[in-house]
Amino acid sequence: MNNKPSAYNNRLGLKGWMYAGRYSFERYLYLGHRLSGLGLLAYMVLHIVETANRIRGEEAWAELMALFASPPFRVIEYLLFVMAVFHAMNGVRLILVELGFFLGKPKEPVYPYSTSVLRHRSLTYIIMVLAGLLMLLGSSSMFFK
Amino acid sequence: MRETRLWSLHILAIPIIAVLLGMHFAIMHYAPVFYGMSVEEARAFDTMIERGKSVAQFVIYILLLIAGLYHGLYGLRGILRELPLTPALVKVVDIGILIFGLLIFALGAYVTWWTFNAPLGG
Amino acid sequence: MTDTKQITFRVRRFDPDADSAPHWDSYILNVPDGMTVLEALHQIKAEKEPTLAWRSSCRMGVCGSCGMFINDFPMLACQTQILHFGTDVVTVAPLPNYPNVKDLVPNLEPLIEKHAAIKPFIIHTNSKEVDEPTGEYIQTPEEREAFSQFTYCIKCGLCLAACPTVATDPLFLGPQALAQAYRYTADNRDCGLKERLEEIDAFHGPYQCHMAGACSQACPKGVDPAFGIQLLKRTLVLDSLGFGKKPKHVAKVMPLAEVVKQIEEFAPPPRTVK
Numbered sequence: 001m002n003n004k005p006s007a008y009n010n011r012l013g014l015k016g017w018m019y020a021g022r023y024s025f026e027r028y029l030y031l032g033h034r035l036s037g038l039g040l041l042a043y044m045v046l047h048i049v050e051t052a053n054r055i056r057g058e059e060a061w062a063e064l065m066a067l068f069a070s071p072p073f074r075v076i077e078y079l080l081f082v083m084a085v086f087h088a089m090n091g092v093r094l095i096l097v098e099l100g101f102f103l104g105k106p107k108e109p110v111y112p113y114s115t116s117v118l119r120h121r122s123l124t125y126i127i128m129v130l131a132g133l134l135m136l137l138g139s140s141s142m143f144f145k
Numbered sequence: 146m147r148e149t150r151l152w153s154l155h156i157l158a159i160p161i162i163a164v165l166l167g168m169h170f171a172i173m174h175y176a177p178v179f180y181g182m183s184v185e186e187a188r189a190f191d192t193m194i195e196r197g198k199s200v201a202q203f204v205i206y207i208l209l210l211i212a213g214l215y216h217g218l219y220g221l222r223g224i225l226r227e228l229p230l231t232p233a234l235v236k237v238v239d240i241g242i243l244i245f246g247l248l249i250f251a252l253g254a255y256v257t258w259w260t261f262n263a264p265l266g267g
Numbered sequence: 268m269t270d271t272k273q274i275t276f277r278v279r280r281f282d283p284d285a286d287s288a289p290h291w292d293s294y295i296l297n298v299p300d301g302m303t304v305l306e307a308l309h310q311i312k313a314e315k316e317p318t319l320a321w322r323s324s325c326r327m328g329v330c331g332s333c334g335m336f337i338n339d340f341p342m343l344a345c346q347t348q349i350l351h352f353g354t355d356v357v358t359v360a361p362l363p364n365y366p367n368v369k370d371l372v373p374n375l376e377p378l379i380e381k382h383a384a385i386k387p388f389i390i391h392t393n394s395k396e397v398d399e400p401t402g403e404y405i406q407t408p409e410e411r412e413a414f415s416q417f418t419y420c421i422k423c424g425l426c427l428a429a430c431p432t433v434a435t436d437p438l439f440l441g442p443q444a445l446a447q448a449y450r451y452t453a454d455n456r457d458c459g460l461k462e463r464l465e466e467i468d469a470f471h472g473p474y475q476c477h478m479a480g481a482c483s484q485a486c487p488k489g490v491d492p493a494f495g496i497q498l499l500k501r502t503l504v505l506d507s508l509g510f511g512k513k514p515k516h517v518a519k520v521m522p523l524a525e526v527v528k529q530i531e532e533f534a535p536p537p538r539t540v541k
Contacts, residue, residue, distance in 0.1 A: 005283030007366035007374055014228075016364070016434020020481075021339045023429065027479040030431065034224060034477075041217035048210070048253045055259055058190040065188045077174075088163060095156055097478055100501040106416050106453075109489025116494035117480030149507045152474045152500075227436040227475055 026117050026124065033090050036083040043080055081138050089131035093124060151219065158216040165209040172196070197260030210253045218246045271297035274349055276307060278319065279360040280370050289367065291358075292316070298349050304359060305333055305344040308371075321371035328487060331423030335371055336360040341425040341485045362428040377437070378424045381444040384466050387451060390459025392517055402522035404456045410518075417450035417495050419488045426482035426492050438471040442482035445473050446495030452502055456518040460506060473499045 012020055017031055054061050067073065096102055102123050103116040171179045176187035186192055196202055225238045274296055281289040294311045305323055312319045323333040326345045333344040337359055338352055349357055365373035391397055391404075426442040427433045433441050440448075448467050451457045467473065476496045483493040505511060521529075 007283065007368045008281050008289060010361060010363050010365055010367040010373070011437070012363045012434035014435060017431050020363070020431065020434065021336070021341070021429065023340075023479070023481040024484055027431065027481050030477045030479040037217070037220050038224070041221055044213055044217060045249055048249055048256075052252055052256045054190070054193065055256065061190045061193075065185070068188075069185065081174075084166075091159055094478060095159055098497050098500055099156075099504070100497045103494055103497060106413055106494070106498070108412070109416050109419055109491070111489065113486070113489030113491070115480065115483035115486075115489075115491050116497065117478075117483055148468050148470055148472060148474055149503045153504055153507065223475065226470060227432055227439070229435065229437055 024117060029090055029124070033087060033094070036087040039083050040080070040087060078139060082135050085131050085134045085138065089127050089134070093120075093127045096123070155216055155219045158212040161208060161212040162216060165205055165212070168205065169209065194260060194263050197257070197263070203257055203261050206257045207254060210250055210257075214246050214250055214253075218242050271299045272350060273355070274298045274307075275356045276311065277356060277358045278308075278311070278371070279358075280319075281361075281367055282318075283369055300350055302349050303345055304335070304337055304342075304347040304349055304357065307349060307357075308344065308359070319371075320369045322373075329421060331421035334362050334373070334423045334425050334428070336362055336428065341428040343423060343425070343487050346487055362424060364428050364430070364433045365424065373424065375422075375424050378422065378427055378441070378443060381440050382422065382447060385440065385444045385448040385451075386459060386463050386466075387447050389451065389454065389457045390462055391456065391520075392458050392514055393520070396520055400520070402520045403526050404518040405521055405526070406455055406518055410455045413455075414450045414453035417446050417453075417490055417492075420447060420450075420490050420492075421488055423487065425485040425487060429481035429485040430476075431479050431481065432475050432477070436471065436475065439475050440466070440471055440473075442476070442492035442496060445476065445499055446490060446492035448473075449495040449499040449502065452499065452512075455516065458512060458514065458517045460502075460511065467499070468503060473503065476500075 017034070020027075050064065053064050068077075097116075097120055102120045104114075104119045173187060174184065176182050176184050180187065182192075222238060222242045225242075226235060230238065276294045276296065277291050278294065279289050280286075280292050294315050296307055296310060298307065303326075305326055308319065308321055308323075321333065321335070321344070323345065324330040325332070328343055328346040331343070334341060335344050336342075337344065337347050338354065338357055341362055344359070359371065361367045361371045362373045365375060365377060368374050389397060420443060422443065424443070426446075430439075430442055432439045445467070448463055452460050452463070473496050476493070478493060478497065480493050483491045486492060502511070
């Protein structure tokens with residue numbers, strides 16, 4: 001009897017990166033890190049291409065700078081700053097945690113079980129608060145001339 | 146050791162980017178705070194060329210290009226390869242990202258070198 | 268007569284012979300305090316839907332058979348108290364990220380294959396020692412505690428259902444295999460890191476874990492696979508820099524008579540009958 005009826009593919013796919021269940025917020029920090037990383041990469045490549053305009057001379061450059069000084073671009077600049085701060089601060093947490101720091105020591109599991117995620121949650125909160133502060137402080141740059 | 150080495154470089158790039166990008170932010174976006182000149186002045190053609198002539202600036206930009214592009218493109222490669230790809234597509238992603246990174250680095254390095262050698266006054 | 272509460276169970280059904288896609292069926296039961304989801308499934312099968320299929324065995328949380336996606340979270344059905352949810356509707360679905368064979372039954376072959384791929388057994392410097400032992404491996408309680416929590420894995424597969432990387436990447440080893448890879452690497456009786464490197468130090472190894480932490484949250488035995496994976500990354504990085512486990516760190520084999528001589532408390536008391 002080789003004719004097995006086919007199983008249903010129950011893989012979540014890209015939905016599994018977004019809401020996939022009642023998991024804790026660290027799962028969404030991971031998603032935020034990915035999205036901000038992609039945004040920053042796209043910006044970095046555009047930035048390298050855009051600043052290469054200087055070789056077209058002073059007038060071309062001045063035109064470009066005037067465009068970027070306009071209000072919509074100042075707001076986009078700030079959003080990029082927010083993404084960079086989030087990505088950097090969460091990245092600090094990730095370097096420390098992915099190399100095994102701040103996670104405690106392995107020991108016999110005793111119910112109710114603690115997890116490495118919960119054990120470093122105070123570090124996560126501190127980093128998020130610092131990130132929020134930096135974002136607030138940085139908002140002043142939107143108003144620089 | 147292959148993937149461990151690639152990942153370790155990805156992590157090593159983080160403090161490099163943190164320091165150099167911080168300096169770049171300070172010069173460009175926080176010029177009024179750190180350099181006493183307006184943002185408009187800091188981005189003006191003349192100021193930019195003058196700044197670009199220092200060896201320190203040249204080295205900083207090249208290092209930032211290498212670290213930033215490596216870190217970002219390694220991350221992109223990770224995201225793309227976590228999708229279900231055929232072995233042929235995997236090769237396309239790996240080689241495509243490598244070539245793309247080298248091209249963008251070449252552009253950035255050329256522009257940095259051009260600024261270093263540009264005559265003052267445009 | 269215990270108080271019961273009326274609970275609606277929304278169960279995801281799939282018949283591979285008849286359906287092309289799953290659908291949901293509802294059953295209403297009067298649930299007393301203390302009833303588990305597994306008991307509810309048995310009652311549904313006995314009274315309402317004889318064709319309902321699922322996997323279960325020990326009904327006490329040690330075999331790992333009854334993993335299901337209950338109210339949007341991967342849980343063991345036998346360990347899930349219905350009334351603790353506090354809701355009137357309980358949804359029961361098969362574990363995501365595994366092929367769905369029928370109703371609530373997942374095909375756990377991906378879990379088992381990935382586990383086998385990381386060579387889940389002690390690899391000793393002296394390869395004959397494992398098959399023809401000449402004595403005991405020496406392991407202190409501290410050395411044991413370095414990996415002990417990862418030995419509690421019951422291969423229930425809830426962690427792979429929770430992992431966002433497993434959701435898109437069929438080749439990713441997954442939290443279970445990677446935590447077990449660490450369990451063997453950290454065991455002082457094992458020196459098989461080099462043999463496992465081909466599987467672990469590849470793209471679909473530990474570096475595709477991004478510390479979402481959902482696996483540790485889902486694990487019903489407190490194994491904390493996310494912790495094991497981060498420790499594995501640290502081990503691999505240190506090893507690539509030359510600070511890995513050296514042969515002298517691997518447990519010595521000592522005949523039992525020698526062991527007894529060294530540890531007085533294990534020696535028998537002096538004879539009193541001459």
